[in-house]
Amino acid sequence: MIHIHVGIEHELHLQMYLQPDAQGAPICSFNVTEDLGELIEETFTRGVLAEKFPADPATIHVNIRPIYLQEPAVAKVQVQLVAGENGEAGTYYQDYTAGRWIRTAQWKALQLRESGRLSQDQTAYRLLVALERSSGALPEAPLLQSPPVEDSDLDAAGVRRFSEGSLESDRPVLVNARFAADAIRRCEEAGNQETGGAVLGKLIRLPQPLPGTETRIVTILASLVEDPRHVGMAAAFNFSPEGLVEAARIGELRGLGESVLTVFHSHGWSPHCRNCKPKVGCLLAKSSPSLQDYEMLSLFPSKGTLMPIAGRKPGVQGDRPILRIFAWRGGQLKAIRWQQYED
Amino acid sequence: MVALNRFTMSDLARQKRVEVDLDGGVLSRAHSVAQAVEHYRDRMQIRDAGLRWTAFSRGVMLDGKRRLGELEVTDTEWTVMPEVSAG
Ligand SMILES: [Zn+2]
Numbered sequence: 442m443i444h445i446h447v448g449i450e451h452e453l454h455l456q457m458y459l460q461p462d463a464q465g466a467p468i469c470s471f472n473v474t475e476d477l478g479e480l481i482e483e484t485f486t487r488g489v490l491a492e493k494f495p496a497d498p499a500t501i502h503v504n505i506r507p508i509y510l511q512e513p514a515v516a517k518v519q520v521q522l523v524a525g526e527n528g529e530a531g532t533y534y535q536d537y538t539a540g541r542w543i544r545t546a547q548w549k550a551l552q553l554r555e556s557g558r559l560s561q562d563q564t565a566y567r568l569l570v571a572l573e574r575s576s577g578a579l580p581e582a583p584l585l586q587s588p589p590v591e592d593s594d595l596d597a598a599g600v601r602r603f604s605e606g607s608l609e610s611d612r613p614v615l616v617n618a619r620f621a622a623d624a625i626r627r628c629e630e631a632g633n634q635e636t637g638g639a640v641l642g643k644l645i646r647l648p649q650p651l652p653g654t655e656t657r658i659v660t661i662l663a664s665l666v667e668d669p670r671h672v673g674m675a676a677a678f679n680f681s682p683e684g685l686v687e688a689a690r691i692g693e694l695r696g697l698g699e700s701v702l703t704v705f706h707s708h709g710w711s712p713h714c715r716n717c718k719p720k721v722g723c724l725l726a727k728s729s730p731s732l733q734d735y736e737m738l739s740l741f742p743s744k745g746t747l748m749p750i751a752g753r754k755p756g757v758q759g760d761r762p763i764l765r766i767f768a769w770r771g772g773q774l775k776a777i778r779w780q781q782y783e784d
Numbered sequence: 785m786v787a788l789n790r791f792t793m794s795d796l797a798r799q800k801r802v803e804v805d806l807d808g809g810v811l812s813r814a815h816s817v818a819q820a821v822e823h824y825r826d827r828m829q830i831r832d833a834g835l836r837w838t839a840f841s842r843g844v845m846l847d848g849k850r851r852l853g854e855l856e857v858t859d860t861e862w863t864v865m866p867e868v869s870a871g
Contacts, residue, residue: 478829584827588799637870678870685796686840686863701796706870726871733871739835740868742828743799 443498445481445582449505451571453477453515455542457549458566459559463514468558468565469549476541477505477518477580479744483769484520486744488533489587490644491611492656495531496587498524503582507571508536515569539772542569544735551732588745590658591698593645598661599697599784606780612768613654614747614779616662621764621781623665628707628751628762633725635678637706638667639688640749641699660747662766663784665705666691676726677733678706680740703741706734708752710762719756728752728765730774744769787813788855793824793839793862802827806852813853817846824864835866 452474456467481503488494502523510516517536524530546567553559604618620640627636642662650657668684685701692699708726717723728750738746748767753759767774793802802824804811811820821837839846841859 581829583829584800584802586800588797635870676871680868680870682838682840682865682867683845685865686843686845689796689863690843700798703797704870731871733869736833737868737870739830739833739866740795741797741799742795742830743797745799746797 443585444500445503445585446500447477447481447503447505447580447582449474449477449503449579450574451505451507452574453507453518453542454570454572455546456568456570457546458568459563461566463566463568467568468553471542471545473540473542473545473569474574474580476545477520478583479541480518480520480535480537480772481505481522481580482583482585483744483772484522484533484535485585486588486769487535487611488522488531490656490658490660490745492658493531493611494522494533495524498530500525501585502528505580509571513570513572515571518569535771537772541772543567543773544732547732586743588644588743590644590646594647598643598645598659599663600661600782602783604781604783607778608651608654608780609768609777610653610655612777613651613656613659614662614766614768614777615659615782616749616764616766616779617664618781618783620662620665624705624707624749624751624764625762627665627667628710631673631707631710633675633709633711635673635676635707635709637671637673637678637680637704638665639685639701640665640703640705641688641692641695642702643697643699644702644745660702660745662702662747662749663697663699666701673707675709680704680737685740703747703749704737705749705751707762708750710751710753714753714762715758715760717753717756717758723753723755725753727755728763729776730767735774748774787853788857788859791855791860791862793820793864795828796863796865800828811852813851815852816848817850817852817855818848820852820862821848821864835868837864837866839864 504521508517521534666688670681670684
């Protein structure tokens, strides 16, 4: 159990406006100080997986400070972690331009459009402000736990040969070529319906970092487990808890120390994607996480979670769907580089 | 009768865990499975988005209404998850 002390002299508020540059009165305002909990967790998990921060210190002091665009408007939020009493065990920080407040603002804009307070072509502008902390609105310390990592080597992990792709230096992700091919093929076959399944994988610690990377911890996405109990439709894919538990059992039977690390889903595909014209309206989602996809992550509360999505590459003509892998970076899911391997 | 004393609630990926001690913790044998799941969500700081949550032990779904005192002594490793949809 890690003891966490959060130090912050401000509270954060999200304001939404009908005009840019925060002109006029805000149409709504929320205290989003609580959203900092997620950023503390992301900073911790990133630091641990990058081997830049200890995995299990007794105490962590968290220092949070706003970096102003122009006071009180916030450009970035800096989250610094200090391990041990004086930081002798390590320090690590990340600057955030995004957080859960971005999704809150997007949901709010959808509601405002539905209720007619915002017209379809009107934009809602958001502003994050940091105010002197008045009450006890201190963010609750999140449960910081480092993910289990097994000491291994590429051979034992079933990695025989690297093929296409490249690696992020602080979060190397290896993807089994068969999983990547399955994901793309399933997306193509499902057409405008979404498809998906459980993804078996594990985190391993190699004796040495791979070339071009700075951490020995590597995430392996090994295989896709489909199940007829998961149901796909246009713009949605329902995961069955029973189907996911069955996938976990299959993972155990494989005896490779894998678990259901995440889930895969597709965002639809059409033969017209081959002649995609950027200016023409398309009902297929882009191959990036939707607001609904963020909600789905209550299934995987760790900020080390990856989200693989297959779909069209918007505005680009492609013969086949593409597979993208998203990781928590900067308070949101960002596409990261990954390398394919053959087993 | 041998009763369950401690158990662990974990997410599907086994990345995060909540340990429960039924002797002297926030949960007792009189609490239900559903209340234990609520405790998990609370500790994980997952907001209730109106999802249906379930707990599994040894591959079998636990009835939310069951008292923790009624569980088997082998129900020590739970997997807790919501029923979710991707968009
Ligand atoms: Zn999606």
